[in-house]
Amino acid sequence: MAKVTISLDSDLAIEVMLLAGTRSPQDAVELIVRDYLARGRRTDARTGDAADQHLLDRPPTADEG
Structure with a gap:
C-alpha cells in the first residue's frame, strides 16, 4: 500500500x-x-444511497407509523 x-x-x-x-x-x-470510514459505511448501510431514493417516495404503511 502506498504511504502519504x-x-x-x-x-x-x-x-x-x-x-x-x-x-x-x-x-x-x-x-x-x-x-x-467505517462509520460512514455503517451509515450508508442503514440509510441507503441515491440509488435507494425510490424507497422513500412511497407513503408509510400502518406498521411503519
Whole structure:
C-alpha cells in the first residue's frame, strides 16, 4: 500500500493521540481515519444511497407509523 505524508499542527496531533489512546501520531491518525470510514459505511448501510431514493417516495404503511 502506498504511504502519504501529512503535516499536522502539534496540538491537533496530540489531541488525536489522546483520543485514540496511542503513543504514535501516525497510528492515531490511521485509527481515526479508519474509524471515520467505517462509520460512514455503517451509515450508508442503514440509510441507503441515491440509488435507494425510490424507497422513500412511497407513503408509510400502518406498521411503519
